[in-house]
Amino acid sequence: MRNGIYLNIFLRNIGRNKLYFTINLIGLIIGITTSLFIFLYVSYEFSYDRFHNNGENIYRIAVNNYQEGKLSSADAMAYSGLAPALKADIPAIKDYVRLKGENGFIGREDKKDTRFKEFKIFYADPHFFDFFSFPLINGDKQTALKEPNTAVITAAAQKKYFGNESALGKTIIFDGKEVFNITGIMADLPENSHLRLEFLFSYSTLYHITGRDSAENSLDWNEFYTYIRLDPDAKAGSVEHKINTIATAIKGERLAKAGRKETLFLQPLRSIHTASDLLHEIKPATSDKTLYFFLLAGVIILLIAWINYVNLTTIKAFERAKEVGIQKVLGAERGELMKRFLLENTITNLAAVIIAIVFLLVLPPLLFNYLNTQLFAEAPLRHTGTWVIIGAIFLCGVFITGIYPATLMSSFMPVSILKGKFKRSPRDIFLREALVAFQFLITMMLIGVTLVIYRQINFMLSMNKGINIERMLAIESPRVFSNDTIPYKLLFEGFKHDLSRNKNITNVSFTTTVSSKENYWKEPVRLSNEEVFKSREIEVAGVDQDFMKTFQIQLKAGRFYADEFPADGGRSIILNEAAVKYLGMDNADDALKKKLVLWDNERDIVGVIKNYYNLSLKRDISPTAYVFRYVPRSYVTVKIDNADNFSDVIKYCRAEWDNFFPGNSFEYFIVQESYDKQYQDEIRFKKIFILSTILASLIACLGLFGLTLYETIQRKREIGIRKSLGATTFDIVKLLSLKVVKILAIVIVIAIPIIHISMSKWLSGYTVHITLSVWIYLLTIVLITLITLFTTVYQSIKAANNTPIQSLRNE
Structure with missing residues (x-):
């Protein structure tokens, strides 16, 4: 009965204070919706690889490479002979799996026109399905990858190549020559797996391609992803120490002679996607630092919304003081009043959460398109974790936004209220101003951080990288040569000649390296006057x-x-500046006097090219040697005269491709687009922070608008008197804005050092980055000042323009 009465009172109060209630509700909705999306995204990213049985005991072995005591590279791949040697000597290692990545043309042997370039191919040890928890739909997981030239494909690959037919027992052909019998169909891998594969070839196939010894025991063929499963009672740190002891015994002395060293380290399977930044990753990782930044942004926006709610609720509490006093005189207990105000708060939070859930169903397509990524798994409301997050936000919101206002309102003394002697305490005024200051401190920090992120990312995308990849088309190399009597060098030169005749093509080149693509080709080299053991890779x-x-x-x-x-x-070689320095030569001119030994052949260093960024600015420039050589696995790079001619050039290239390389699928990419994809994590980071800053500023403005409106109403009589005594509009605006300006000044003094320290640390993660110039801080100050003054001055001018009669009418 009483709850019904309280509800009626609550609804009447909403009717009398529509503007305040709307501001409160909108602030909560924005805060809850934004934080909910961010929390779900972070939760999704941290869910990678958590579906594997015994996943907590699975680790990947990665390698740190040192040259002359300095870290030269950190690689996700190790050598083929590592895992068997470790398992033989370390009882804590219960099992291992090696994966070797591959790409090439796959087709149906019985249909020559069904052929595609595939990049998600791996050679895998036979016990792959015992090791990882990827379900096999058809086939025997114990034998599917046991014999040479057997393959397991995903359900999606089966659909792509065989339609509605079962692929089990059928054959596919790889690069026009290697035939594989399909022995299993596996379920498509979930998106939250760091492994990206559609084809698994049996590891034993490598035995007759490269030789059993190389595939099984090599200590130099370092193109293998190596996973081990430890005994549940084993300590990863202890096993890691033993691994390095064994590895040092195997090849440490040989490496030391060349001034090199390798240290192996274990990466927990479940953290590979979020805590790995290594060369040759299977799938681009998301930085855990980025995710924690997102998480912090979500918490901050939620806090701003809750603070905004508390501020406006406590302001209106003083207007309801008379109502509370009467109810206390009529016998209402403090606990009962607290219950009532908590009920009102619960209803408001529940309404905000329900609307946020509606947005969760409606907004994902827009956000996914804006961020160019899937923020979380489809149909998030089907997952228990989503409801846990929603429940946590709701309960925390009810507690944080309800306890203080309810305690405050239920503590009013009826005698003081009814005698008209009730006043707000200095403590309450200070607390409210402190909360407003906190809102704008966070908002200013978000603005400053966003400006730095925005500038750094634009700097990386537009910086002169020492190489021009504008209007560049890269065509994947052919793998199938229908006429083995014609050397592929002649085919390449003929193809290049015909492409060069097109008036829209300015240049054509063949290369094994192209911007945005990691270079897997490494070789030991040494200066001709050095001993063999001094070779450096x-x-x-x-x-x-x-x-x-x-x-x-x-x-x-x-x-x-x-x-x-x-x-x-056969006799010349060209280096980049990084290689000149790495090999110990004084400068480029000094290098031209030297000879370099590659593949046991002396070569004259005939040129040195300037360093350029082949990969993103997050990577150091690699020491590289350039040899004049046509390699089948390369790229045909085509420079186009005008971006408007892309489609015509692509059609022309496709027609010439079919003439020279029949049986090969025409696969290409735009180099600039591929290069920019390296920064998709940063671009998403930038977009989320821009959106978060806009929303945080909006919430802060709503709160400040409500506070200014309240201050204006409370000082209506004072404004009227001052106007009647000749005060100008500027005087009134200054009066009402002075307190806010003081708060803003304190916020600026606190925020600038925090922005500088946090962003300096963030920028240190890039090899090349912007400097934190003064204008960034000035622009931050200008923006937060404009936001603040726009919100307060508008309401102040409106109040100042009222005539004294209007201001004093109700007094």
Whole structure:
């Protein structure tokens, strides 16, 4: 009965204070909706690889490489002989699986026109399905990958190649020559798996391709992802120490002679996606730092919304003081009043949560499109975790936004209220001002952080990388050669010649390396006057004579490959500046006097090219040697004269491709787009922070608007008197804005150092980054000041423009 009465009173209060209630509700809805999306996204990213049985005991072995005591690279791949050697000597290692990535053309043997370039191919040890919890729909998991030339494909791949037919027992052909019998169909991998695969080839197939010893025991073939499963009672740190002891015994002495060192470390399977930033990752990782930033942004926005609610609720509490006093005189107990105010607060929070859930159903397509990513699994309301997050937000909201206002209102003394002697305490006024200051401190920090992130990401995307990849098309190399009597070098040169005749194509080049693609080709090299054990591993790129001209790379010293030097293919080599420094030469001119030994052949260093960023600015520039060599696994890079001609050029290239390389699918990508994808984590980071800053500013403005409106109403009589005594509009605006300006000044003093320290640390994660110039802080101050003054001055001017009679009418 009483709850019904309380509800009626609550509804009447809403009717009398529509504006305040609307401001309160909108602030809560924005805060809850935004934080809910962020929490679900972070939860989804941290859910990677948590569906595997015994996943907590599975680790990937990664390698830190050191040269002359300095870390030169951190790699997700290790060598093929590592896992068998470790399992034989470390009882805590119960099992292992090796995966070797591959890409190439896959087709049906019985249908020559069904052929596609595939990139999600792995050779895998036979016990793959005992190790990982990927369900096999058809086939025997114990034998599916046991025999050479057997394959397991996903349900999606089965649909792609065989339609509605079962692929079990049928065959596919890889790169036009290797035939695989399909022995199993596995379920499509969930999106929250760091592994990306559609085809699994049996590991034993490598035995007859490369030799059993290389595939099983090599200590140098480092193209294998190595996973181990430990005994549940084993300590990962202890096992890691034993692994390094064994690895050092196996090859430490040989590495030490060359000034090199390797340390192996274990990565928990469940943290690979969020705590790994290594070379040759299977799937791009999301930085855990980025996720914690998002999480912090979600908490901050929610706090701002709750603070806003508490502020406005306590302001209106003083207007309801007379109502509370009468109820206390009529016998209402404090506990009963607290219950009533908590009920009102619960209803408001529940309404905000329900509307937020509606937005959760409606907004995802828009947000996914805006952020160019899937924030969380489809149909999030089907997952228990979503309801746990929603429940936690609701309960915390009810507690945080309800306890203080309910305690405050239920504590009013009826005698003071009814005698008209009730006043707000200095403590309450200070608390409210402190909460307003906190709102704007957070908002200002978000503005400053967003400006830095925005500028750094734009800097990375627009910076002169030392290479021109604008209007560049890259065509994946062919794998199937229908006529083995014609050397592929001649086919490439013929294809290149025909492409060059197109008036819309300015340059064509063949290269094994192209911007945005990691270079897996590494070879040991040494200066001719050094001992063999001094060999150092550097990246190698196969290029033609038009490589430098096509990509507009600058020459530091010497020359590049040219037709007038026919001996370049076997006797010359070109280095980048990073390689000159890495190999211990003084400078580029000094390098031209040296010879380099590659593949046991002495080569003259004929040129040094300037460093350029082949990968993102998050990576150091790799020491690289460029050899004049046509390699089947390369890219045909095509420079187009005008972006408007892309579609015509692609059609032309496709037609020429079919003439020269029949049986090969025409696969291409836009180099600039591929390069920019390296920054998709940062771009998403930027977009989320821009959106979060806008929403946080909106919530803070709503709160400040409500506070200013209340202050204006409370000082209506004072304003009227001052106006009647000749005060100008400016005087009234200054009077009403002075307190807010003081608060803003304190916020600026506190926020600037926090922004500087946090962003300096964030920027240190990039090899090249912007400097935190003064204008960033000035712009931050200007923006927060404009937001604050726009919110307060509007209401102040409106009050100041009232005539004294209007201000004093109700007094």
